Amino acid sequence: MIRPAKATDIKQIVELIQPYIKDFALNAEGEAKFSQDMIKKLLEMQSIEYFVFEKDLSIIGVIAYKQPSHLIHFFVKQNSQQRGIGRQLWMFLEDKLSQQHSQITVNSSCYAQPVYENFGFTVTSTVIENGGLRYIPMCKSYA
Template sequence: MIRIAELSDSVDIQQLIQPYISDFAIHAEGEQKFSQFALEQLLQQTEVHYFVYERASKIMGVIAYREPAYLVHFFVDQADQGQGIGRLLWNYLLQSLEDGNPQQVSVNSSCNAVAVYEKFGFQCISDVCEFGGLRFIKMLRLKSSCA
């Protein structure tokens, strides 16, 4: 089931994200952006909407966006990939975004996740960037590809 994330989920979310951090964090500054403290800060921001996919009291996936439509986090537990959890979370997020009717959705993707975002209709709009201790590729999904 998908539900709104709670502050008490921060430990489980951080543990789910932890194996991915080396994919995009290039030094300690980037790693700190995925600490439990940083996640707690995100979970308390009113303009950030954070959702988890949970089954049998286990958080198996997370997705979050910052208003109006910037994808902040999108992770599925490595052990639970290939079960359609990412697709469920993505479709849930699109439904949430419909209220604001954004013309585009953007994300800074890890280099390893570009193919996943392309499946969801995103296109690369930059070369590899490094900023704030992170390595990423800027991607954009226009509303016409959101249908």
């Protein structure tokens, strides 16, 4: 079930994201952007909408965006991949955003680039290293 994230989910969200930090973070500055304190701040921000995929009281996927339409987090628990959970999360958010916006953007990890391409995103720049993170800017347009 996909539902809005709440403060009591923070610990599970951080644990879910933890194995992926190496794909993004270059140093401690980058790692800090996925800390429990940072997730808590994101959940409290008015400009961020954060959703979780919950099954049997366990969070197995997360997706979040910053308004108007920039995807900031999209992770599925490693042992729950290849089961359509990521596709369900993406379809949920795409349906929500594509009705109101002409494009959705994301700063993808190098590892996740093929996943986003499969969802129709295209690369808009070479790899960028900034603020302790390494990412590839991507965009999906709705014309």
